[in-house]
Each structure stands twice: as C-alpha cells, then as structure tokens.
Amino acid sequence: MMNIEIKEKLRKICEPGGGRVLFDFPLSACNTIGIGGKATAWCAPSNAKALREMRLFLNSVDIPVFVIGNGSNILIPDRGIDAVVIKLSGDFFEQIRMKRCVVRVGAGAHLRKLVSFACVNGLSGLEGLVGIPATIGGALKMNASYVSAISENLSKILILNSHGKFMWVKKNEIDFGYRHSSLKKQDIIVQAEFELKNASIPEIKKKMKEYFLTKLRLQPLGAKTLGCVFKNPLESVYTSGQLIDKAGKKGVQRGYAKISEKHANFIINTGQATSQDVIDLIEKVKQDVKKHFSVSLESEIEVL
Numbered sequence: 303m304m305n306i307e308i309k310e311k312l313r314k315i316c317e318p319g320g321g322r323v324l325f326d327f328p329l330s331a332c333n334t335i336g337i338g339g340k341a342t343a344w345c346a347p348s349n350a351k352a353l354r355e356m357r358l359f360l361n362s363v364d365i366p367v368f369v370i371g372n373g374s375n376i377l378i379p380d381r382g383i384d385a386v387v388i389k390l391s392g393d394f395f396e397q398i399r400m401k402r403c404v405v406r407v408g409a410g411a412h413l414r415k416l417v418s419f420a421c422v423n424g425l426s427g428l429e430g431l432v433g434i435p436a437t438i439g440g441a442l443k444m445n446a447s448y449v450s451a452i453s454e455n456l457s458k459i460l461i462l463n464s465h466g467k468f469m470w471v472k473k474n475e476i477d478f479g480y481r482h483s484s485l486k487k488q489d490i491i492v493q494a495e496f497e498l499k500n501a502s503i504p505e506i507k508k509k510m511k512e513y514f515l516t517k518l519r520l521q522p523l524g525a526k527t528l529g530c531v532f533k534n535p536l537e538s539v540y541t542s543g544q545l546i547d548k549a550g551k552k553g554v555q556r557g558y559a560k561i562s563e564k565h566a567n568f569i570i571n572t573g574q575a576t577s578q579d580v581i582d583l584i585e586k587v588k589q590d591v592k593k594h595f596s597v598s599l600e601s602e603i604e605v606l
Contacts, residue, residue, distance in 0.1 A: 338378025371440030409439030426501035
C-alpha cells in the first residue's frame with residue numbers, strides 16, 4: 303500500500319506543467335487486449351525533469367517502476383501490479399523534429415505518427431512499420447519489425463538509467479536481434495534519432511499501402527489482441543502461426559480468450575477474457591506444437 307505522504311510527493315513532482323497522477327488505476331484500459339487489474343499508481347509526467355525526479359524518488363522509497371507504451375505486447379495479471387506505471391505522453395514525449403534526413407522523436411509518440419511524418423516529408427525507411435500498434439519506446443525495446451526492423455535506421459537513443467542519469471546510447475552500443483534488444487529493463491527510453499533516406503512521397507505511400515493491406519488481409523487488426531504471441535522458431539521452416547494452424551489450434555478457446563481464425567499467432571479477447579485464460583491458452587499451444595512438431599515456441603509477449 304502507498305501512504306499519503308508518498309501520494310502527495312508524487313503529485314508534487316508530476317502535476318506541475320500538466321502532468322497527471324491517478325491511484326488504483328485499471329490497467330485494462332492501457333493495453334491492446336484489454337486485460338489486467340489495477341496498478342498502485344499511474345503517472346504521466348509532463349517533461350524529462352519531472353520524469354527524472356519521479357524515478358529518483360521512487361528509487362528512494364523502494365517502489366517498483368514500470369513504463370508502458372501502447373501495451374501491445376504485455377499481459378497484465380488479473381490481480382494487478384504493485385508498482386507505479388509511467389506513461390510517457392503529451393507534447394514533450396511525443397514531439398517529432400527533423401533536420402534534413404535526421405528525425406528525432408519522443409519515446410511516447412505512436413509509431414504510426416512517426417511513419418506518417420516520414421512519409422509526408424519524403425523520408426523512406428520506416429514503411430514496413432505501418433500498422434504496428436506501438437510507441438517508439440516499446441517498438442525499440444522489442445525491435446519491432448515487418449520487412450525491416452525499427453533498429454535498421456536507428457542512430458542513437460536517449461535513455462534515463464536506473465540511477466537517474468540521462469545518456470545518449472549509440473546504435474552500435476546496443477545488441478539488436480529478432481524481437482530483441484539488449485536495452486536494460488530498468489532503462490527508460492526518452493528519445494530516439496533515426497537517419498532516413500530521401501524518396502518520392504508517392505513511392506513511399508505505395509509501399510505503405512501494400513504493407514498495410516497485406517497485414518489487414520492476414521491479421522486480425524481490428525480485434526483486441528497482444529499482437530503476435532510467439533516468435534517464429536529458427537529451427538523450423540514454418541512460422542509460429544503455421545505451426546499452430548497445422549496443430550489444429552485455430553479457433554480454440556479458453557474462457558473468453560480465443561486463437562484467431564484469421565492468423566493463429568494471435569490471441570483475441572472476445573469479451574471478458576482474463577490473463578489466466580490467455581496463459582492457459584498459451585501453455586496449451588506450446589504443449590501441442592511441441593508434441594506434433596518437436597518445436598519449442600518462445601513467447602514474444604511479456605507476462606508481468
């Protein structure tokens with residue numbers, strides 16, 4: 303439980319400048335599958351100074367911190383989490399600026415906003431990321447990709463580390479891989495800088511349309527999902543979705559959680575699904591794919 307003194311201190315740090323603090327906040331509203339209990343507190347600082355002060359204060363009182371982006375690849379437990387959830391939103395954390403082919407963007411900006419910005423300014427390199435429901439910070443943490451990864455055009459990242467120090471980290475200091483980055487869990491991404499290439503706007507729009515229509519045809523984009531649940535296994539010629547389909551799991555349901563009949567690597571919340579429904583379904587899929595194909599599926603989502 304959080305005492306009155308801590309609550310008042312959080313308000314004092316966060317609320318000046320337009321920031322917000324809410325207590326016993328329902329996290330089901332903060333993720334794309336619409337599942338999860340409450341957080342002890344939810345904070346949206348208005349600028350980097352407030353973020354740093356909040357980080358140092360929470361460290362001093364030994365309260366865990368969790369930064370949430372669009373919540374597209376996290377499963378929050380039904381019981382909630384005993385932590386302060388930080389949301390980087392508002393003008394400071396969502397601003398986008400450019401100088402020639404270099405674009406600097408706040409970690410709280412939605413990926414679609416950056417992709418659109420690059421398009422209207424004739425900058426190419428991010429087209430494949432169209433339709434991915436993530437913020438810049440979240441996309442970088444998991445190295446989001448489609449056709450190309452977000453890290454491919456990355457130059458550097460500004461982080462706030464666990465000791466309250468802001469640091470620019472160059473791309474070559476970070477290990478990026480398939481759905482992976484070596485960024486520490488406790489490091490908060492604040493800004494990122496990308497180096498893009500000049501291209502014709504019609505050509506960029508054409509690529510974006512092609513990629514988006516393919517995703518729309520193959521993926522349940524309008525449903526409440528976590529995005530892709532499993533990484534594609536390197537030891538198989540088949541994708542995770544194909545393996546799950548071949549194991550006969552399309553449409554299988556646990557409670558209100560259901561494997562998409564459109565793409566088997568997506569789990570849909572069809573109503574009032576719980577995190578336990580999703581976990582049970584994930585475990586069942588892992589067992590059956592292992593049994594039929596001797597392939598161990600690895601989760602792409604983070605279960606808190």
